Amino acid sequence: MLKFALFLLHFLFFTISSSSTIIPLPSTLRASARNQSWSSPDSSFSLSFVQITQSSFILAITYNAGNVIVWSVSNNGTGDSVAVDSGGTFSLLPNGALRLINGSGSIVWDSATTNRGVSHASIDDSGNFQLLNNDGFPLWSSFENPTDTLIPSQNFTVGKILRSGSYSLSLDRPGNLNLKWNDTVEYWSLGFNSSINGNLSSPRFMLRSNGILVGLDPSFPSGMINMAFSTDYGEGNDVFRFLRMDADGNLRIYSASGNSGAGNVTPTWAAVTDQCRVFGFCGDMGICSYRDSNPICGCPSRNFEPIDVNDGRKGCKRKVELEDCPGDVSMLQLEHTAFLTYLPEVSEQTFIVGIVACRSNCLQSGSCIASTLVADGSGFCYMKTPGFVSGYQGEVLPSTSFVKVCGQAVLNTPLYQDTSEKDNDLRLQVVVVVVIVLATLLALVAVVTGFWCWFYRGSEKSGHISAKYELVDYASGAPVKFSYKELQQSTKGFSEKLGEGGFGAVYKGTLPNRMVVAVKQLEGIEQGEKQFRMEVATISSTHHLNLVRLVGFCSEGRHRLLVYEFLRNSSLDKFLFTPNESLNWENRFNVALGTARGLTYLHEECRDCIIHCDIKPENILLDEVHTAKVSDFGLAKLMNPKDQRYLSLASIGGTRGYLAPEWLANLPITSKCDVYSYGMVLLEIVSGTRNFEVSRETDGKKFSLWAYSEFEKGNVEAIVDKRLAEVNSEQVVRAILVSFWCIQEQPSQRPMMGKVVQMLEGVIDIERPPAPKPVTEVTSGGTTMTLDGNVSAISTYATSTTAPSSSPSL
Structure with missing residues (x-):
């Protein structure tokens, strides 16, 4: 018996030791x-x-x-x-x-x-x-008791936590990875798939050795889904990769070369791309900003002081607390600043009010110490109560914040007071000495440069616009001016092309504050710098949830570029016309409604009506939750500064199938042109088919005309995209009816976009629209264009009116 036991122990030892050390x-x-x-x-x-x-x-x-x-x-x-x-x-x-x-x-x-x-x-x-x-x-x-790191072949399941200081990573039953501050505020989440609802049977995550973070669950159709990729995934067999919950609150994948020294460990993926959006990064009442590409921490104003002058991340405190204030309390206004609000706070302290009410409501409330108004068209005002307030300041943030302070608010210059550096008298003395020594040389250089600029500024050979345009002032919220060299660096030499439209090519880029952007190189812009910048300022003053946000611009020499926010889900056409991509009906209807609301804002709610002139699926972008955002709005205005009433097809590169009939009749271009284009896009959202396509299924007719005849027969199912498993029949019928009203030949018969929104929402009844007119080919100046309607009808319309008005009923 003893021999058998020894044999068993030896066998066990040998088996384990073949892959592990005992x-x-x-x-x-x-x-x-x-x-x-x-x-x-x-x-x-x-x-x-x-x-x-x-x-x-x-x-x-x-x-x-x-x-x-x-x-x-x-x-x-x-x-x-x-x-x-x-x-x-x-x-x-x-x-x-x-x-x-x-x-x-x-x-x-x-x-x-x-x-x-x-x-x-x-x-x-x-x-x-x-x-x-x-x-x-x-x-x-150790695998079942992780600390702050996950390595390949180590499963991360429900109940496990990666923790670093106040920050933690956990996995919930529905299969979502969540980053939290103090186990309460959730500021980042990554899930299996938006189509999965409810709890999964046994969700788990694993970092593979090739640098891919995968989610696994038996109930998922394929059992596995790729969730995140390191920038070097799949490269090198000697690369060791690991996932770490860092002390700054960010989750990162790192790569370490197998034959390298201890210092060659580089981050290759980060959960939160903008570090300042990590809740609590700069402590309570601290403001996060960027110096070059590095996040720094400071205080809101001189009414505050750092808790630790040697460590800005420990936050700030009021010099006079509110409860000890001997006089009145006032509100400090901080432009381009947001106080981060995540779950569960977002549902508890959110109101829809204007900027004045956002400020005054907080001032009058005994429980509010700060508030933030997000200027994206949503009207959301977030009220912050005592406990912990985390701030973010940046030139491109479309938000204004307010903080309660004792007495008169004293704003810093710049906006925040950087506490990341200690006062250093010796350094100051050295700087003063250096300045004194170099002052004479610098003054001499300045004088010489001034004379050079005075005589050289008018020379066209220099390729530069007069420096006087650099002094154009902008109101708060104006776009950031970039140099062409800065955008070259941000886009890595315009190497990653996202697409190309009628106004120019678009490239992906990353700004110094790590914000990902889309950079559009405009073509055919002949305006001077001053006029260009003024028009850009007008466009950038528009803020709406369903409009792509303009971050900045470049106007240097002959270069004209616009910098937009980057939307990861690309454009609507990918989901409508690509066989392997699709959106469910709920998302499609929300896209249609969101696009209509964005156009309503441009046409009816801006100070000056902005006509898009090129509405098509390629210009409707989708964010990570498929919210529609209209892009390229206002660009047609930039193409022809001499006469804004008339725009030629050549000047804006109008797109076949979406152009209103009045384009080639040389009639005034009004907002009803956008309504026509929107109607064509709405029909494509329902059908998943290009409106101008002709096939056997459409009896040789253009799809939009065939769709009307099928609708008249009561055959709605033939029009709806076959990829849609479930639809809301009432919404489908409303959308089809609205599309036929929008593509009427006479502009006066088309509804305003505000009315379109009401019809889609079911607020008002929709009458049966007349049939759209057949297709006619019209030749103008040697160029053949496809129009809806016929030449005689256009001529009749042209002689009857020069400024079409909307129908009283619509």
Whole structure:
């Protein structure tokens, strides 16, 4: 019997040791013993003491090629590593307990496995350290007790937490990875798929060795879905990748070269691309901003002071607290500043009011200490109560914030007071000396340069516009002016092309504050710099949830570029006309409604009516939740500064199938041209078919005309996209009726966009529209164009009116 037991033990030892190193009972690691460790068979991973200061050590598993710490004995509450002195030991005791003991003999950490049948420990080539019983069953493992790091082959399941200070990463039952501050404020989330509702059976995430973060669940159709990719995914067999919850609140994938030194560890993916959007990054009442591409922390104004002058991330405090204020309380106004509001706060302290009410409501409320109004057309005002307020300031943020202060508000110049640097008298003295020494030379250079500019500024050979245009002032909220060189750098030499439209090519870029943008190179712009900048300022003054936001522009020499926010889901045409891409009916209807609301804002709610002139699916962009955002609005106005009443097809590159009949009749271009184009797009949203397509299925007719005849027969199903599994029949009928009203030949018969929104929402009844006119080919100046309607009808319309008005009923 004893021989059999020995044989079994030997067999077990041999089996495990073939892929892992066995650590028998009892065994001890000592902090004072240099180079003492328990290593995996291939020596990729080792468990040992790591010296962090002259007299303190932590017990950690490291990846040896880059000396990367992937697990450590940590405090469960904060995730901070537990340190011991040079007399510390890490012992696997005869009773199966695994303990970290300080030099004084006190127990600072215990595995809670005493007398549970632990027979030995092991560390394998995947980096997992385990306590096992005689059957090889793990009673405790480092993979099941992660700290701040996840490595390949390590599952991350519901109940596990990666923690670093106040920040944590967890997985919920519906399959969402969530980043939280203090386990309460959720500021980032990544889920399996928006089409999955409810809880999954056993969701889990894993970082693969090739740098792809994958989600797995048996109930998911394919069992697995790729969620995130490192920038170097799939490259190099000797690259070690790991996922880490960093102390700054961001979740990142890192890559370490297998044959590199300890310093060659680089981030290759980040969950939060804009670091200033991490809640609490700059502490309570702290304001996050950027210096070059680095986030820095400061205070809102001189009414505040840093809690720690040596560490701006610890936040700020009022010099006079509100409860101690001897006089009146006022509201400090901060332009281009937002106080971050995430779940669960967003549902508790959100109101739809104007900027005056957003300020005054907070001032009058005893529970409000700050508020933020987001200028995106939504009208959302977020009220902040005492507890924790996290701020973000940036030149392109479309928001205004208010903070309660005691007495008169004193604003800094610049907006925030940077507390990331200490006052340094010696440095100041050195700077003063240098300035004095160089003052004469600088003055001389300035004089010479001034004379040069005076005589040279009018020269066309220089390729530069007069410097006087640099002095054009803008109101608050105006776009940022970029140099052409800055945009070249941001787009990596215009290397990543996103697409090309009638106004020019679009490229992907990243600004110094890490904001991803779309940069459009305009073609055919002949305006001077002053006129161009004024028109851009007009366009940028529009703020609406369903309009793409203009971030900035470039007007340098002959270069004319516009910088927009980047929308990851591209344009609507991809989802309508690509076989493998589609949107469900709910999303399609919301896109149709959102587009109509955006056009209503441009036509009826702006100070000056802005006519788009090129509405088509390619110019309707979708954000991450498929919210429609109209792009390229107002660009037609930039193409012809001499006469805004008439715009030629050549000047704006109008698109076949979406142009209103009055274009080639040389009639005034009104907002009803956009209504016509919108009607064609609305029909395409319902059908998933280009409105001008002709096929056997349409009996040789253009699709829009065939669709009307099918609708008259009551055959609505023939018009609806066959890829749509479920639709709201009432909404489908409303959308089809609205599309036929919008594509009427006479502009006076087409509804205003505000009426279109009401009809789509079901607020008003929709009468049966007349049939659209057949297609006629018209030749003008040697160019053949396709029009809806006929020449005689256009001529009749042209002689009857020069300024078409909308129908009284519509």
